[in-house]
Amino acid sequence: xxxxxxxxxxxxxxxxxxxxxxxxxxxxxxxxxxxxxxxxxxxxxxxxxxxxxxxxxxxxxxxxxxxxxxxxxxxxxxxxxxxxxxxxxxxxxxxxxxxxxxxxxxxxxxxxxxxxxxxxxxxxxxxxxxxxxxxxxxxxxxxxxxxxxxxxxxxxxxxxxxxxxxxxxxxxxxxxxxxxxxxxxxxxxxxxxxxxxxxxxxxxxxxxxxxxxxxxxxxxxxxxxxxxxxxxxxxxxxxxxxxxxxxxxxxxxxxxxxxxxxxxxxxxxxxxxxxxxxxxxxxxxxxxxxxxxxxxxxxxxxxxxxxxxxxxxxxxxxxxxxxxxxxxxxxxxxxxxxxxxxxxxxxxxxxxxxxxxxxxxxxxxxxxxxxxxxxxxxxxxxxxxxxxxxxxxxxxxxxxxxxxxxxxxxxxxxxxxxxxxxxxxxxxxxxxxxxxxxxxxxxxxxxxxxxxxxxxxxxxxxxx
Numbered sequence: 001x002x003x004x005x006x007x008x009x010x011x012x013x014x015x016x017x018x019x020x021x022x023x024x025x026x027x028x029x030x031x032x033x034x035x036x037x038x039x040x041x042x043x044x045x046x047x048x049x050x051x052x053x054x055x056x057x058x059x060x061x062x063x064x065x066x067x068x069x070x071x072x073x074x075x076x077x078x079x080x081x082x083x084x085x086x087x088x089x090x091x092x093x094x095x096x097x098x099x100x101x102x103x104x105x106x107x108x109x110x111x112x113x114x115x116x117x118x119x120x121x122x123x124x125x126x127x128x129x130x131x132x133x134x135x136x137x138x139x140x141x142x143x144x145x146x147x148x149x150x151x152x153x154x155x156x157x158x159x160x161x162x163x164x165x166x167x168x169x170x171x172x173x174x175x176x177x178x179x180x181x182x183x184x185x186x187x188x189x190x191x192x193x194x195x196x197x198x199x200x201x202x203x204x205x206x207x208x209x210x211x212x213x214x215x216x217x218x219x220x221x222x223x224x225x226x227x228x229x230x231x232x233x234x235x236x237x238x239x240x241x242x243x244x245x246x247x248x249x250x251x252x253x254x255x256x257x258x259x260x261x262x263x264x265x266x267x268x269x270x271x272x273x274x275x276x277x278x279x280x281x282x283x284x285x286x287x288x289x290x291x292x293x294x295x296x297x298x299x300x301x302x303x304x305x306x307x308x309x310x311x312x313x314x315x316x317x318x319x320x321x322x323x324x325x326x327x328x329x330x331x332x333x334x335x336x337x338x339x340x341x342x343x344x345x346x347x348x349x350x351x352x353x354x355x356x357x358x359x360x361x362x363x364x365x366x367x368x369x370x371x372x373x374x375x376x377x378x379x380x381x382x383x384x385x386x387x388x389x390x391x392x393x394x395x396x397x398x399x400x401x402x403x404x405x406x407x408x409x410x411x412x413x414x415x416x417x418x419x420x421x422x423x424x425x426x427x428x429x430x431x432x433x434x435x436x437x438x439x440x441x442x443x444x445x446x447x448x449x450x451x452x453x454x455x456x457x458x459x460x461x462x463x464x
Contacts, residue, residue, distance in 0.1 A: 014054035022047040033348075038341035040073040045332060045341075045378060052416050055434045059417065060321035063328030075335055084334040085327040088291035093421065094323045095296025096149035097428055099279065101317045102300070102309040106272040107262060109153035113161075114259050116154060122252045124172065124243045128179045129234045131155065135183030136230050139422075140190025140223070145292060146283050148184045148422040155180055156429055161251035161258075163244075166431050174241040174436055177426040182237070182414065182444055184422040186229045189222045189408045191215060197385040201407040204389045210399045217463075221404050224459055228451050236447060240440045268308060275302050322428040329418035333383055342375055346388045350395060365456055368392045368402055369409040369449055377419045381410040398464070401456060412448050414441035 009016070022043055030039030044066060051062045070081045103109055120130030131151065139147040155176040163169045188194035192202055192215055202213060213221075245251075279299035286295055303309045336342040349371050353363070372392075376384040385407055392406045393399045413419030417427045417434050419441075426432065 012056050014050060015056040018047045018050040018056075021050065031344075034344045035340055037073075037075050038336075038339035038344055041070075041075055041332070041335045041339045041341045044069045044073070044075075045336065048332065049378075049416070052418065052434055053438055058321065059434065060324045063321075063325040066328040066332050070331065070335055075339060081331060084331040087327075087330055088293035089330055089421065090323060090327045091291070091293025092145055092296050093293075093326045093424060093428075094318070095293055095300050096145065096425060097318050097322070098300045098314045099276070099296060099303070100149060100153045101314055102272065102303040103153050103276065104156075104317075105309045105313055106269050108269060108272060109157040110255060110259050110262070111265075111269075112154045113157040114255055117158075117248075117252055117255070122248045124175065124246050124248060125234070125238060127158070127248070128175050128237060129231075131176060131179040132183035132234050132237075133230055135180050136187030136190075136226060136233075139184040139187030140194045140226060144184035144188040144195065144420070144422045145425070146280070147187070148180055148425040149296075150280075151180045151184075152177075152425055152429065155426075156431075157255070158248065158251065159431070161254045162248050163251075169244045170431075171241045172243040172245055173431045174440075175237055175243055177429070177432055178237050178241070178436075178440055179234070181420070181422045181426040182233050182440075183230070185411055185413065185420050186226055186233060186448070189411045190219060190226045191222070192218050195411065196382045197410045198407050200382060200385045201389060201403050204393060205400070205403055208393055208399065210393070210403075213400070220463055221460060222408060225408065225451055225455050228455070229448060232447050232451070233444065236443045237440065240443065241436075271306060272303070272308050275299065275306065275308070278302070319428040319430060322424060325418060326421075326424050333378065336378065337383055337387060342378070342384075342387055345375065346371060346391050350391060364395055364397045365401060365405045366449075366453065368395065368405050369452060372406050372409040373412045373445060373449070376410045376413050377415045381413060381420070385410050400464075401460060404460070405452060405456060408452055409449070412445050414444040414448075416441075 025043045025046065026040070030036050034042075047069075048062055048066050051057060051065070052059060067081055067085060070076050071078050076084070116130060116134070117127070120126045135147050135151060138150075159166060159169060159173050159176060162172055166173055189198070192198045198218070202218075205213060276299070279295060279302075282295035282298065283292055300314070304311060304314075333342075349367065353367055372384055372388065375388065389403070389406060392402045395402060411420075413423065414437065416437055417423055419437070423437060427434075427437075
């Protein structure tokens with residue numbers, strides 16, 4: 001019994017560390033300039049980050065803890081917490097996971113997987129490079145959420161045919177899934193349509209009367225960073241996760257046989273593709289007016305109404321825990337903004353480094369990048385840009401350069417499951433551990449910051 005108790009305590013040690021840290025911080029007075037509600041929100045953030053990174057309890061349990069603490073600590077009323085929990089972004093995650101189930105149900109995932117293999121070849125490193133490149137290029141035009149949702153079933157099919165027991169191919173699994181998540185994330189910086197945060201910065205430039213940046217001009221600034229990051233991302237992932245199979249020959253043969261046995265495409269599969277094309281067009285052309293999530297839910301409705309998937313399939317195969325976790329993360333970011341906690345961090349950083357910034361102008365961009373990266377890993381990237389955009393534009397220096405560094409670095413959400421929707425979507429399959437995001441994320445963040453600074457110093461002056 002004692003041995004079992006010791007084992008249980010050992011397994012839950014990070015839970016005790018998180019609670020002990022939270023209790024200690026809770027007893028301390030709030031720092032100057034920060035409200036009690038804002039301080040308590042930051043305490044919840046610290047506790048949640050420890051639990052999310054080290055995962056001593058299931059992540060959906062962390063989500064419920066966040067929501068409960070927001071009410072118990074007096075940060076918001078139950079109704080306000082409920083409202084902050086559900087948003088169009090949560091609808092999108094839920095709808096995307098259901099659409100992936102629908103695609104698998106129709107067997108389209110195997111055909112797509114075979115198509116990508118014919119494009120890249122069956123060597124693992126080529127597949128990783130292919131997934132990263134395709135994700136990055138597509139997401140630069142249609143958004144990271146859409147691309148991650150589209151490619152997840154394809155990667156899962158390749159993993160399934162590589163080995164029926166995913167525990168035997170954990171390295172391969174991590175490589176393929178992270179190539180989609182990080183590829184989609186780095187691609188979102190490429191054009192204004194890659195992410196809502198880009199449009200927010202364009203709006204700030206317009207409001208401040210600073211400079212009008214066209215779609216093509218944005219690409220001239222941001223696309224070189226994207227292109228540099230693609231091969232570096234492949235190298236980082238290959239360095240971090242060692243695949244068990246360097247060549248997917250057996251898996252590819254099984255896949256070819258599977259597709260051959262299924263024969264020519266059926267009318268139901270063609271109808272499923274047609275519906276998905278409609279959803280895709282809706283994401284591209286209607287998301288600004290009715291939201292990404294509503295478009296996804298309309299797509300789920302069409303699949304159900306046309307009999308292409310049954311509700312039992314969606315109910316059984318949708319990862320509801322991920323949806324709850326994402327909603328809780330959105331709620332936590334909302335409370336950081338409402339209570340002034342995020343703004344307090346921004347002002348604390350800028351005020352603390354004001355003498356350095358004024359004496360060393362070259363440091364301004366680095367401060368903006370680091371500040372934006374930290375905040376975008378704690379709350380949504382769009383909210384980060386919306387909140388600190390005016391601050392960095394008033395920090396001095398070239399406002400166009402400062403704006404680009406802020407908008408681009410808001411995409412560096414690599415560290416946790418909840419940092420970016422693309423990370424959340426690949427995590428939903430249940431084959432990744434939360435600690436793996438930290439394992440690869442810090443390398444990705446460091447690489448991205450270095451590339452951004454180098455391009456901003458060497459390439460951007462030539463465009464001015």
